[in-house]
Amino acid sequence: MPDVLHTDPSDWKYVSEGGATIVYSYKGATHADFDGTVLRLRKAPVGMADTPSTSLEGEEDPDDPTIAFQTKCMERLIPPEHLPRLVNVHLNRTWLEKLVEMHDRERPELRRAKDAIDLNKHKGVLATDLVGGNRLAVEIKPKWAFLPSPVYLSQESKHSKTNICRFCMHSQMRAARGLQAATDYCPLDLFSGREERVLRAIRSLWQGWITSDGAANNLKIFASGKFIRPIDSQALLADGCEPVKNMDVIRDAFAAALVQPLLETPVLRILSRLQRNLDVLDIEGLSDLWRRTESAVASLREQSNSVPPPTPIGGSSPFFNLLEPRIPDWTTFLDNYISLEKQFDASNPTADSLRHYILAYLLSATFKDCSIIVRLKYLQPGTVPQQVGGPQSVAIIDLDPKSMSKLGQWEKLDREIVASYKPVEGKVCVDDWQPVM
Ligand SMILES: [Zn+2]
Structure with missing residues (x-):
């Protein structure tokens, strides 16, 4: 030590x-x-x-x-x-x-x-x-990388949720409630692996950074360890660069420097795969599995005539005892998940199967909520950007375990987001995911 x-x-x-x-x-x-x-x-x-x-x-x-x-x-x-x-x-x-x-x-x-x-x-x-040293560090909170499978979705949510990503629907609701400026950043662009779409995502994040005066949650920029606001944007330029008055010129140099490491790093692909593979049921399917498990346990106990009302997902249930996961629970889960030795079937509502899907969903939530840090050289508008290089030029941070007690809030938020979503003409979020061999 x-x-x-x-x-x-x-x-x-x-x-x-x-x-x-x-x-x-x-x-x-x-x-x-x-x-x-x-x-x-x-x-x-x-x-x-x-x-x-x-x-x-x-x-x-x-x-x-x-x-x-x-x-x-x-x-x-x-x-x-x-x-x-x-x-x-x-x-x-x-x-x-x-x-x-x-x-x-x-x-x-x-x-x-x-x-x-x-x-x-x-x-x-x-x-x-990760943010210090004589360079720029860009912190991005990418959020949800995928559209859910329609299998477990309700009739009310299926159309919206399979066409518009969770982040874009949530952004619309937050903007309507005055909680944030409208943003057209779509994570599926960032995760697409296609240069044109990744550039579009970077420009949207930049726009959000400008309109929020640097306070936007999805993009933070540091120069030699110092947090930068749009008013300090000259600090992003390399020594010897003439001051640049036009912010679009700085934005384009920023996008050109950032797009290459984002396309080359395996990090976004890894996050996308983990998020979608760990959240196969959507919160709707998980909640349904919770309720089916409660009634299955109740009927086993032959108490179906005097069944207490179903408990909210993630709360304490009279039908089974699911405790907050601790490190040994996570490692047992990962042994099963990685080796694929023990398969769990969501159509079979048992407490073991429910526990498996809950831990999977919580881990998926960790990857939906983490941030990445990309290290860049100082910008030189009009020249080909030089890369910092090395695998550590892109790192993942803020990987904290999530609590089971959040599931109830997440289910409620999901319902609110779906209910408040107003379709926007021509708007579709495209999930380009293709599993690689
Ligand atoms: Zn979207």
Whole structure:
């Protein structure tokens, strides 16, 4: 385990933070363990972050669950060269206090008012720094890669769901409710593997980045580790480039640089295959399997006359006991899924079969919600883009396990999206997927 405590807190620079964690990148003297890495630390609400915990000093913290899920599960589905390296590191309170003292004022004020680094943690995560270095890093959240099979869809949803992808339907609903600007980004373009369509997807993402002033969820751009907004777009240009006033010129240089790695990397193909192969029933078919399993178990118990009403999918059922999956459950699932030794049949409603399809659906959701990071050289409009190269020029991040308790919300959201969708003349999302040998 690399020893972060041997580095000085001043060797680390604040990068960014999310709801649960905060990230620092290593800027100290050259060091084999830390060059090109970031340190991800857990946060806690203000007031709790610095209250000494009741656990004994030196008592072992559990390892971060993200690391176990990645090493025991994700690395079996995704070639490790496309994943950031994640390592557990030891921390102590004195070191963390010094880090806070040096860097806390660099955090946004609103965040500082809410939470802080959890000084009670004895462990953190050291990860590959995918956005730093003297280059651009483009973070894309691609979302759903496929159209569902019509087999398990209801009459009400079949037409829309087999013609319009889930992301485009959801975007329309979010725009109508004022939750986001209208976007014409369609993930099926990005996943198509065809240059013209991938370029169209990039231009749509760029447009969303401009209209949202960089806050769009599906595209983030970093230059040498710094988050870039449209107003800073000159920062995307290589040293020595004349300033470019026309944003379309920068957009075209950006699209030309990004399209090649996206066409060459196997990453989008892998995500598309996993998403569709793990979600064969659609949430509608999964929900139906849940209900059929409840009535099958009830009739086995010969209680069919006094059957309680069906429970919502993912909730606690009086008919079977399905617990939140833990790492051993995921690895057993993957043993079956990868070896194809044990087949499950959705027409046969048993608790085992239901459990299999639920875990599959949750894993599919992980791949629908992850992001990819593409590393590019600085842009030189009007020239042939140079590629960073190497398999790690495209990596997958944010592969977190999803909870069974989400299934009920997802089913409800699915119904709302279908009910609110208004057909747009000429609009069809084309799923170009062709299985390769
Ligand atoms: Zn679409």
